[in-house]
Amino acid sequence: MTKQGLNKVDLIFEQVDAKEVLKKANEMTGEEIIKQILESGLKGRGGAGFPTGLKWKYTAAEKDPEKYIVCNADEGEPGTFKDREILDRVSYKVYAGMAIAGMAIGARQGIVYLRGEYKFLLPKLLKELDAFHKLLKELGLDFTISYRLGSGAYICGEESALFESIQGERGEPRNKPPYPTSSGVFFKPTSINNVETLVTAVMIIHHGAEVYNQLGTKDSRGSKVFSVSGDTPTPGIFELELGMTVQQFVNEFGDGDTKAVQVGGASGFCVPRKKFTETIIGFEGVPTGGSMKLFNSSRSMYNVLHNYLDFFAEESCGQCTPCRVGCQQLLKGIEKVKKGEVKSTYLNELVKLADTMKMASKCGLGQSVGNAFKSIVENFREEIIY
Amino acid sequence: MYNTGNLVKELTQKHGRKRESLIPILQGIVEKHNYLTDEAMVEVAKELEISAAEVYGTASFYTFLDTQPRGKYVIRVCKTITCSMKGKNDIVHTIEDMLKIRVGETTSDRMFTLLETNCIGWCHKAPAMLINEIPYTELTPEKVVEILKSYLKK
Ligand SMILES: Cc1cc2nc3c(=O)[nH]c(=O)nc-3n(C[C@H](O)[C@H](O)[C@H](O)COP(=O)(O)O)c2cc1C
Ligand code: SF4
Numbered sequence A: 001m002t003k004q005g006l007n008k009v010d011l012i013f014e015q016v017d018a019k020e021v022l023k024k025a026n027e028m029t030g031e032e033i034i035k036q037i038l039e040s041g042l043k044g045r046g047g048a049g050f051p052t053g054l055k056w057k058y059t060a061a062e063k064d065p066e067k068y069i070v071c072n073a074d075e076g077e078p079g080t081f082k083d084r085e086i087l088d089r090v091s092y093k094v095y096a097g098m099a100i101a102g103m104a105i106g107a108r109q110g111i112v113y114l115r116g117e118y119k120f121l122l123p124k125l126l127k128e129l130d131a132f133h134k135l136l137k138e139l140g141l142d143f144t145i146s147y148r149l150g151s152g153a154y155i156c157g158e159e160s161a162l163f164e165s166i167q168g169e170r171g172e173p174r175n176k177p178p179y180p181t182s183s184g185v186f187f188k189p190t191s192i193n194n195v196e197t198l199v200t201a202v203m204i205i206h207h208g209a210e211v212y213n214q215l216g217t218k219d220s221r222g223s224k225v226f227s228v229s230g231d232t233p234t235p236g237i238f239e240l241e242l243g244m245t246v247q248q249f250v251n252e253f254g255d256g257d258t259k260a261v262q263v264g265g266a267s268g269f270c271v272p273r274k275k276f277t278e279t280i281i282g283f284e285g286v287p288t289g290g291s292m293k294l295f296n297s298s299r300s301m302y303n304v305l306h307n308y309l310d311f312f313a314e315e316s317c318g319q320c321t322p323c324r325v326g327c328q329q330l331l332k333g334i335e336k337v338k339k340g341e342v343k344s345t346y347l348n349e350l351v352k353l354a355d356t357m358k359m360a361s362k363c364g365l366g367q368s369v370g371n372a373f374k375s376i377v378e379n380f381r382e383e384i385i386y
Numbered sequence B: 001m002y003n004t005g006n007l008v009k010e011l012t013q014k015h016g017r018k019r020e021s022l023i024p025i026l027q028g029i030v031e032k033h034n035y036l037t038d039e040a041m042v043e044v045a046k047e048l049e050i051s052a053a054e055v056y057g058t059a060s061f062y063t064f065l066d067t068q069p070r071g072k073y074v075i076r077v078c079k080t081i082t083c084s085m086k087g088k089n090d091i092v093h094t095i096e097d098m099l100k101i102r103v104g105e106t107t108s109d110r111m112f113t114l115l116e117t118n119c120i121g122w123c124h125k126a127p128a129m130l131i132n133e134i135p136y137t138e139l140t141p142e143k144v145v146e147i148l149k150s151y152l153k154k
């Protein structure tokens, strides 16, 4: 990757011959597939960034003959829209990724959990799935994929809430452990992977781990699809090599007046202008599931934070107290500070509350509210107060 | 109020009677009738042999499984940050003026319900909204008027 510019990559949307890739994978043993994925350094593209090869290895090691591959297409993180685009343009690669994951871990069933907001895509996706099932049959491969639709709950993107939802329950996250690799959907060993992760795995099998490995950095291998929105002349979907700084990103996508970039959506981090050059987008800096929102100097960071907290207060499943009450209190708290009903030092109390939520909440939602909260309050304190 | 007729039976035939069939069945009812009545939920509970409280408890968790009367066309305008920044309020006001309802309300002829929702995955083409399942993007007040007119003609 060059120091000045961004390296645009075309892996995710590149057309491949699904039959050839499936044949190639089928000639490999499960261990060989997993070895390739491990060597590629691929980390999950849904946000949490767990090494995909390890996830597959753990699920493969389970003895239960009934195992599942679940494709997480819930894509609810504000500012993320790449999974919709991937499914729309190359669903066959998503299906191929599921089938290959199935070969690796010994699963014969796959479920795609598609957010309800993307229901309009379903007829097309099912038609393409039919064609894919025919291809599998032709190749003599025993793997079946079905769809489940969400119904407008962000929390159902959290893996264990997603399993509960598939099982017909309220989408409330489970306690961990046990992890999905041993007890996932229907309490069976499950590998749950993001849409983009599955497609990336297909491309690793297609090109070989060593080719993929040349992209990116030690901690963030490969490339990633970014969903770019906000104050930018070029909003949209862009596949870029990992390892760039926020400054490089802003040089490419900013409008000349960028004051902050929210990396990773409402549950991610706000990077202010003074930290653009030192912050790397990736697991060594600020991780992202792809959401990149740019704000210029005409925007009030109070409004941004208020909008995020309103989002979390609505989307918290309410199951555990730190998150249920914490989201409400943070929201009310900044309103009080803004109105001058409390002293500005009250913000310090709220920061402590956000820390408590990080430690005491049951799932990633409550644990990550503090990311946006702290990074906005710490960097834009005046905008919150005045 | 509506009569479910044979719908619940048809849906259980299609999706099965297991617990995991519950949400697809409820989604099927909402697809047809736009919301869930108490009667419909009781009927589903009987078919699946679970308590009505279980059905209600599950439905009430999901925003799209409405348990309040909704119009034939449910409009959900995205209120998350990018759409907010790009003029979501103008869109909402245009719809409110045109349909003479406020957010959360349904027109008296039961044709439209206006709601706000969280990010629907079209931020690069903000502001955006859904009418039932169809997304509309890069909205302007003028565009919204045209879209609503096309629904009024239906
Ligand atoms: C509140 C919450 C919402 C999430 N939403 C999504 C989502 O929409 N899509 C997704 O792939 N992962 C989402 N995740 C992460 C999943 O729990 C899980 O880590 C991911 O699907 C694993 O796939 P990966 O390893 O390929 O990234 C969410 C996590 C949390 C805590
Ligand atoms: S942290 Fe929030 S979303 Fe997660 S289980 Fe607790 S209340 Fe539910």
Ligand code: FES
Residues within 6 Å of the ligand: A078, A079, B078, B079, B080, B081, B082, B083, B084, B118, B119, B120, B121, B122, B123, B126, B127, B128
């Ligand atoms: S913020 Fe409105 S579609 Fe994402």
